[in-house]
Amino acid sequence: MRCVVTEGLLEKQVRHFEEELVALQGRLLEMGGLAEERVRAAVEGLVSRDPALIERALGGDEPINELHIEVDNRCFRLLALYQPMATDLRAIVAAVKINTDLERVGDLAVNIAEAATRYITHAPVKKLIDIPQMGAIAQSMLRDALDAFVRRDTALAHQVLNEDDQLDALKTKIFRELLTFMIEDPTTVEPALDLVLISRHLERIGDHATNIAEDVIFMVSALDVRHHASEPGGG
Amino acid sequence: MRCVVTEGLLEKQVRHFEEELVALQGRLLEMGGLAEERVRAAVEGLVSRDPALIERALGGDEPINELHIEVDNRCFRLLALYQPMATDLRAIVAAVKINTDLERVGDLAVNIAEAATRYITHAPVKKLIDIPQMGAIAQSMLRDALDAFVRRDTALAHQVLNEDDQLDALKTKIFRELLTFMIEDPTTVEPALDLVLISRHLERIGDHATNIAEDVIFMVSALDVRHHASEPGGG
Numbered sequence: 001m002r003c004v005v006t007e008g009l010l011e012k013q014v015r016h017f018e019e020e021l022v023a024l025q026g027r028l029l030e031m032g033g034l035a036e037e038r039v040r041a042a043v044e045g046l047v048s049r050d051p052a053l054i055e056r057a058l059g060g061d062e063p064i065n066e067l068h069i070e071v072d073n074r075c076f077r078l079l080a081l082y083q084p085m086a087t088d089l090r091a092i093v094a095a096v097k098i099n100t101d102l103e104r105v106g107d108l109a110v111n112i113a114e115a116a117t118r119y120i121t122h123a124p125v126k127k128l129i130d131i132p133q134m135g136a137i138a139q140s141m142l143r144d145a146l147d148a149f150v151r152r153d154t155a156l157a158h159q160v161l162n163e164d165d166q167l168d169a170l171k172t173k174i175f176r177e178l179l180t181f182m183i184e185d186p187t188t189v190e191p192a193l194d195l196v197l198i199s200r201h202l203e204r205i206g207d208h209a210t211n212i213a214e215d216v217i218f219m220v221s222a223l224d225v226r227h228h229a230s231e232p233g234g235g
Numbered sequence: 236m237r238c239v240v241t242e243g244l245l246e247k248q249v250r251h252f253e254e255e256l257v258a259l260q261g262r263l264l265e266m267g268g269l270a271e272e273r274v275r276a277a278v279e280g281l282v283s284r285d286p287a288l289i290e291r292a293l294g295g296d297e298p299i300n301e302l303h304i305e306v307d308n309r310c311f312r313l314l315a316l317y318q319p320m321a322t323d324l325r326a327i328v329a330a331v332k333i334n335t336d337l338e339r340v341g342d343l344a345v346n347i348a349e350a351a352t353r354y355i356t357h358a359p360v361k362k363l364i365d366i367p368q369m370g371a372i373a374q375s376m377l378r379d380a381l382d383a384f385v386r387r388d389t390a391l392a393h394q395v396l397n398e399d400d401q402l403d404a405l406k407t408k409i410f411r412e413l414l415t416f417m418i419e420d421p422t423t424v425e426p427a428l429d430l431v432l433i434s435r436h437l438e439r440i441g442d443h444a445t446n447i448a449e450d451v452i453f454m455v456s457a458l459d460v461r462h463h464a465s466e467p468g469g470g
Contacts, residue, residue, distance in 0.1 A: 076328065080321075080324055093311065093314070093331055096331060097332070097335060179425060183424045183425070186418045189418045190418070193414065193417075193428070200435070
């Protein structure tokens, strides 16, 4: 296809595209902030046994859901109107994927809050130290992954990938410890099981941050990733 | 942008695009088949306590991972070369998302197989009936969701969304039953916990099928979904 475009028009197109891309990134950061806030409320509510805090993580789906639809629409519009190529195209496709990841993080905060609601109806199984630490790591991974996306910073993205190992190690430690409690004292089975599930939800939040970090690396340096691909592909 | 295109060229473009789209769908079906096969091997291995079957779900990541990269590359190439609009654009973006979902289903099959490996080292907690049923539902949801994508069949996609409730009900039933076992007999704690985790993994496979079904509905009838959107969007 040969296209006839005047120079002025093209410049204007490029400027509009970049403005819209910045707006899109802003929406994703906003969504990430909301998701992170819900995770924090759920974990803090669990640790402090505060039903009001837990309630904050349970309710208020709408802002994230609305942003989810808005971001998807913005991505479709950018693809349809500007037909971006190379890094710009990969950035939009990354935004589509990141949008999905962030919505899931919001859902996982709800899952944590649901388990926390059950947990605080029982006597505490133990002093919670590793779970809030997992929460802190997962939140910081999420924040770093989104910063890496906006700044196109692959070093930061690689850092996120490394942090995931800490999360896995804590999950395994928590699992073993709670298993011992459950076997030794049947009254701990129910609440300990909820802590196991919460640690799995936090691990999955880390997985979503990892997905975002991998998308950033692909977006910035497509060739590195495609080196292992069976087909060269375009873009 | 005004574009000068000869009629013959355009027809050729359209034909090539459609050929490539069919090839892309074929790859997604292939990937879905592989993912489903791994889930089946993991669940059947668990039920029949057959380490060789479980092993089949554990190994052989490569075919799915290779398809994952290939599908992503095909999507990028279709977006970059043909700059599709409307339903075609939504189909490619849906393919990007479905690709991610299918890769995760493969990972979940591995998680099931890992738990099954631990489970069969213990005496059986109970006769497994609900878990293979969850496995069968999750597999059929996945197959239907992919068929709905290829045939652009929203009725079938809606059917997949309904099936998810069965999966949730079974998960809750299994959870309560296993909790009772664990509280009454500490020797069941470890294996029962693995069954709880397996039922959660199967539930998540259903979630991925649900995601695919939702993507199909959006792809075919964008307006229905966008009716609730804060912004009209393009495409």
